[in-house]
Amino acid sequence: MLIPRYFFANTFAGFYEYFLTQPHIRRNFQKEEYLWRLDEPLTHVYYVISGVAVATLEHEDGFRKISSFHSSGTIFPVSHQSSFKIEQSIAVTAVSEMETLCFTNEAFLQMLCENRQLMLCTLNWYASYVNLLLYESAHQDYNSSFIKLCNLLYLFSHNSPSGQEGRIDLTQENIAQILTMTRVNAARNLARLRDEKIIIPHRRWIEIIDQQALEAYCSLETLQP
Amino acid sequence: MLIPRYFFANTFAGFYEYFLTQPHIRRNFQKEEYLWRLDEPLTHVYYVISGVAVATLEHEDGFRKISSFHSSGTIFPVSHQSSFKIEQSIAVTAVSEMETLCFTNEAFLQMLCENRQLMLCTLNWYASYVNLLLYESAHQDYNSSFIKLCNLLYLFSHNSPSGQEGRIDLTQENIAQILTMTRVNAARNLARLRDEKIIIPHRRWIEIIDQQALEAYCSLETLQP
DNA sequence: CGACTCATTGACGTAGCTCAAGGTATGTGG
DNA sequence: CCACATACCTTGAGCTACGTCAATGAGTCG
Structure with a gap:
């Protein structure tokens, strides 16, 4: 599926x-x-x-x-x-x-x-x-921007340009443009994930360090069964 | 087009x-x-x-x-x-x-x-x-809910179940469900259009009485050239 | 006439936007 | 290799559109 x-x-x-x-x-x-x-x-x-x-x-x-x-x-x-x-x-x-x-x-x-x-x-x-x-x-339209972001990171960790799971090659601006939110709002939600030790933000890419915690935030519609 | x-x-x-x-x-x-x-x-x-x-x-x-x-x-x-x-x-x-x-x-x-x-x-x-x-x-994701609503009414006046232009057979709940907003918010925006004499709300349907004024609110992406 | 669905309106809280100031990697030319 | 420019990221303060909760009104049907 x-x-x-x-x-x-x-x-x-x-x-x-x-x-x-x-x-x-x-x-x-x-x-x-x-x-x-x-x-x-x-x-x-x-x-x-x-x-x-x-x-x-x-x-x-x-x-x-x-x-x-x-x-x-x-x-x-x-x-x-x-x-x-x-x-x-x-x-x-x-x-x-x-x-x-x-x-x-x-x-x-x-x-x-x-x-x-x-x-x-x-x-x-x-x-x-x-x-x-x-x-x-x-679906995403009904989610808060934080959930939207978690879902996006999850989906990109399954299908991404880098090919490496855990490495998301997107700038904050890219993320904002995918999720139709502002760069500032994307940054704030990323900061939350960083504070919760789920990701490490780098320049132009993001490292997922706690995939399980990330999945726990994702909406059901997003998760691979 | x-x-x-x-x-x-x-x-x-x-x-x-x-x-x-x-x-x-x-x-x-x-x-x-x-x-x-x-x-x-x-x-x-x-x-x-x-x-x-x-x-x-x-x-x-x-x-x-x-x-x-x-x-x-x-x-x-x-x-x-x-x-x-x-x-x-x-x-x-x-x-x-x-x-x-x-x-x-x-x-x-x-x-x-x-x-x-x-x-x-x-x-x-x-x-x-x-x-x-x-x-x-x-496109719609970037519009305010008022513009979203105007766009929807415009599109339905071009393609609707009733077949009659100017007659939109949708309840407020339907509209809210199409636009992924709350019923209350849909009602408030409809009230604005009513106050501006652009529509007459009826029970289970809406009458457009000033198509030109409606079009003036629509986003460019919406309008038939 | 009562019951139901649909519409209207108010009060209030908050997520996310705007504006703004600064901080930190990366690249470039001297 | 350093000085500087540029792109990217971080964080704060304030505003507002829209969500939530709630009460009332108005058509429609058995």
């Missing part, structure tokens, strides 16, 4: 060879470079060979929400035939150097029609993304 | 004849009856012929969030091959008397493999649902 994940990896890894046989162009990105800027229409799909990208949504009042991270073996976004206003508020940025394969929407839809496994895999990826979003909008 | 919708209708209406040729059973529901209870695994898919269902998520502290409404010509949920913990917190209830076709997950996946149009339509429906959820978790 799956819990939500913010960090996606290897969802489509098995299709790499297949993708190479299909019409595409290779595109590499430097750290900090945009895969999509704000207002840019989502006209194509990236398959990530290596590196990590972050998807953010910009609110008209200047707030920026981090939605998800996409690493090797994943595609983003997913092709469809409608166009949604909110897509104009999405930006995707390389967190590290990246190698990708770039497909047009049409080419990708064509692949979905021809390759059943790819189609099923795409549905599963959509389901996984919906799961994350439902978790945020229907 | 599409704005979010809470109320889904006619997404799959064109497939009704096709669905009838596929293995299914007819199931009808009384008002208030469950299509799914809490903890019940999502082992099949419903196509709604008539009536309306509401999907809710239950938080462990007793809060109940209304996620979406599903009316004639829609299917819910979508088949996939994973199983997510949060699915156990989903309940779907008939708001009115309903007629449905019920498919097993396997049968539905088989149809997706065989019918390209259905597959494309399913992807579009997923995209539309993701759009709603992104809107909630990345």
